[in-house]
Amino acid sequence: MVKDTDTLLKTVGASWLKAAGRPATVTVGLSGGLDSVVLLHVLARLQTECGFVLSALYVHHGLQAEADDWLVFCRAYCASLGVSFYFEHVQVERNGKGLEGAARQARYQAYERSAGDVIALAHHQNDQSETFMLAALRGGGLRALAAMPEWRVLALNGKQIWRPLLSVSRQALQAYAAEHGLFYIEDPSNADNSLLRNWLRNEALPLWRERVPQLDEQLSAGVQLLQQQLAVLDEVAKDDARWLEEAGYFDCKRWRQLSPARQCQQLYYLARRKQLGVPTAASVADFQRVLQQLKPGVQAEWRLPSGKVYAYQNQLFVLPQDWLKDCFWLDWQTMQGQNACLKEMAASGNIKLCWHKLGLREDVLEQKLVIRAVTTDDVIELTAGHKKVRKLLQECKIPPFARPHWPVITDVNNHCIAVANIWVSPSHACPDGVLPVFEQFNLFILEPK
Known part of the structure; x- marks a missing residue:
């Protein structure tokens, strides 16, 4: 009889070989919770077979009184596995974001600075369901509803995020931890139902699962379809952008020849690939209207979270916030x-x-x-x-x-x-x-x- 834990090993190994399949340095984002503890244990067993060098990084946000104790736990756990351990203290700056979002941003910035070519994160099937539902509740578009991809590029230097557990339930992770006698930390903040994600996890989704027992599997299948559709949309966006910038700049005359939906998509795509932050639907629609009506010799400005885009003489100029730093x-x-x-x-x-x-x-x-x-x-x-x-x-x-x-x-x-x-x-x-x-x-x- 094949054990669930053997299946978990095969799932993670297949994910690596399918998308990476080459020697690399893999850094696990280790919090000390069930998910990351299991992931690190699985990868420690697979590193010889898969040919990567493994390490773990604990990001200390300074938001919990127990954070120092969690750091000690993570260091000891890595020592027991013979895995290199690193930690980084980060400053969580809200800058208009919620605490959870600001902490996430600080954490991912630490991942960008880490030594690993690949950052392995332990998000699992239940997390994927929560992410999809949060996007739906917040009125997200296709990119938000497509939730978390298994692989994605994190930084301009090619560093990647890898989530090999997205098809694995939390129940399977608990079974693995029990079989291997793994200890892990229970974060008390996970019980705070004033946070929408926690309320979904602890109250709303359990009720859905009672009514629809295969909820997570069905949501996972739906997310995979959305990701396929998003991939096609991205291909169209890349082709359009290549045509728009054929002369070496964003040509607004050509942009006006696109359908309104593709015009809108190009503005989102421009903001994303130039790392200017995620614009609101209202700001995209407003700038789209301005560009459609803009006369020669008149300047228009589009303010984004991390910079600005100016339109002038049928060209767009993309400027990060620090564009004058060398002046x-x-x-x-x-x-x-x-x-x-x-x-x-x-x-x-x-x-x-x-x-x-x-x-x-x-x-x-x-x-x-x-x-x-x-x-x-x-x-x-x-x-x-x-x-x-x-x-x-x-x-x-x-x-x-x-x-x-x-x-x-x-x-x-x-x-x-x-x-x-x-x-x-x-x-x-x-x-x-x-x-x-x-x-x-x-x-x-x-x-x-």
Whole structure:
């Protein structure tokens, strides 16, 4: 007779071989609870067969009085299995989130910093049912209703999340722990039914299971179908995005040729792949309406949890919250009272000196100069006459949001002698000179001089 525990080993082993099947470092997110204790035990038995190197990480949120004791338990448990153990203290910052969501974010950030190529998490079939029901109760779309995938990419460096227990019931995990004499921690916060997930787990779903005994299996099958449909939707979204950005930028003219549903999908997809946070349905619909009606020369702004998207001249510009962090000339306290030759400033900052057919002379580069943000009073010499620098930026069709931050180079008398990336004063120039360039701003120059 095949034991349930043998089935569990086969399930986890098959999941690894199906999706990974190569040597890797696997780090288990270990809390000390039943689920992660069983998962670590199973993976410890499988590591030789599957060829991965195993470790465990305990994330200390500092939210429970017993957290230090749980850390001690996890360390001792790993020692008993001969598994490398690590822990990390994290700061849970709510920033408008619920406590549970903020703790989860801090935990996953710790996973991103961990040494493992693969982060193994012990979410099981019952957890999947809870996640689906929470998404339905909160009015989630297809991505939310598709709940937790077995594998997903966690970070840009290719680190992955692996959930091999999604087809395994909590009852099967309890049977495994009993057979192998495994001790585990009971988190007292799991009994707090003021949290919606706990109420579902402890009160609502048990009633459903009495009426529908195969509830978790049926929800699991439904989630798998949703994940398949989501995969198809993602393929369409990738193809559309490739077409929209064929010229190297998000083309709003092409975007308007899509159906309204695909327009909407592209905005969600853009926010997700640029890691700007999850927008609300209302904000997506509002920006979609604005883009459909936006006139040339008018700027529109879409605010997202982790950045902004600007529309201008039928292009979209995606900016994270810290997009100005390398603009050292905007730090007035750092720049105040300082001036140096341009060569020195280029060596210490992010301004490069690039060859230009009519650029600054060598002797000018040796002078004491200042780099600062443009002002409304700045004027630059042209081949014939002079022009306001702000007018020059406008003629280059630089989006309005970028113009106030544009770097100019002035002499010690505050006379503008160069506009970064664009122009140098002819009286300070020579053939085959250099142009000061801040490369990150090149994408904003829609009509070069």
